């Protein structure tokens with residue numbers, strides 16, 4: 001039976017425990033003791049669910065993959081789940097057709113079912129409360145994913161002034177009796193430290209706390225699927241022959257999405273270069289170019305907010321692989337990062353990483369220009385995160401076919417789109433997506449239309465200091 005261990009230690013746990021715990025007790029992230037091998041083959045020409053099932057079974061034995069995936073992707077607005085569309089010279093993989101129009105749906109539809117199955121097996125009768133601190137996209141995708149899942153409740157804390165009207169509306173109107181959202185008078189960091197405080201002092205003996213953060217292996221594994229199905233689509237349409245390498249350009253924040261691509265490559269998918277695109281928050285870009293990670297810099301607020309991040313947690317897993325599983329080494333680096341705010345890796349680790357990645361940092365101005373020129377030349381409107389990946393593809397100038405991962409619908413960022421395309425009268429309001437739809441002459445995704453007319457189910461806004469009480473009251477009333 002395949003086991004998991006922490007990137008910072010040797011003790012082993014089962015796949016179910018790895019998913020249920022989310023993070024190892026020593027602060028490390030769970031990785032499988034050996035990487036499953038799944039060379040590309042005709043099997044990858046199956047439906048998205050069939051391919052996902054194959055990957056889930058290889059990574060998470062012990063779960064009933066077929067049951068977990070049953071009907072999951074029916075909430076997507078296309079049967080292909082993640083369509084690959086040709087836009088001029090590039091192949092754009094649209095990951096945003098899920099129920100909240102963000103790529104996080106692909107994994108956050110699956111994680112709650114994994115958690116439920118693991119909980120039933122490992123701790124029957126225990127209730128699970130999932131706490132989320134969100135600056136936007138994760139909150140609505142997570143609440144949607146957990147909505148209606150028995151035995152689990154999910155609560156998202158968001159900065160009441162720090163998110164867009166569309167993002168807020170998506171959360172405060174989310175139906176499902178077991179999910180809720182609550183605004184914090186403060187910024188994202190206040191919400192995040194509040195959640196950490198609650199985790200540090202557990203609230204009740206028979207309610208366990210969990211997180212939906214992308215460090216959970218259960219959020220990483222479903223994402224491996226779209227690297228395979230995109231490759232399969234390129235083979236099917238005759239762009240490549242099976243076995244030829246393909247590059248992938250990925251808009252990167254916490255390093256989860258692109259790490260799934262790296263895992264696919266090392267499982268046997270013919271991936272060439274992984275192009276890591278960051279925005280002005282370029283700690284990761286600097287690391288991939290120099291081997292020095294330095295978080296001692298201010299966090300810039302950009303037009304691609306889901307990539308506004310200083311510490312990319314999932315990088316720890318790549319480091320573990322690049323040093324051949326030397327947990328003591330990884331542990332040292334992470335301690336340095338926490339204490340001093342920076343670390344430098346050895347030359348051999350740096351070389352190993354450079355074999356698979358190139359990286360680029362894309363400013364807001366470059367992103368806006370990219371959106372405009374692609375729209376003018378090809379009539380295709382892409383969101384600011386996707387624009388960073390597109391710019392990355394151009395900067396890398398590879399001669400292989402390149403898949404650009406598109407992580408959000410442009411209708412989630414109407415103001416930035418209006419700025420790029422010169423549309424007037426699109427402000428930060430709940431009906432901004434509709435206005436953008438009119439300006440583009442394109443239909444708005446169902447998940448984002450009519451937000452202003454939906455009933456507000458979660459109106460609460462509280463002081464950051466009251467988060468503990470708020471959670472306690474929720475647990476008492478459960």
Ligand SMILES: *Cc1c(COP(=O)(O)O)cnc(C)c1O
Nearest residue numbers: 252253254255256257306407408
């Ligand atoms: C979360 C997110 C990203 C970054 O993905 P990571 O897995 O954190 O690297 C990119 N784009 C969008 C729209 C996102 O929501």
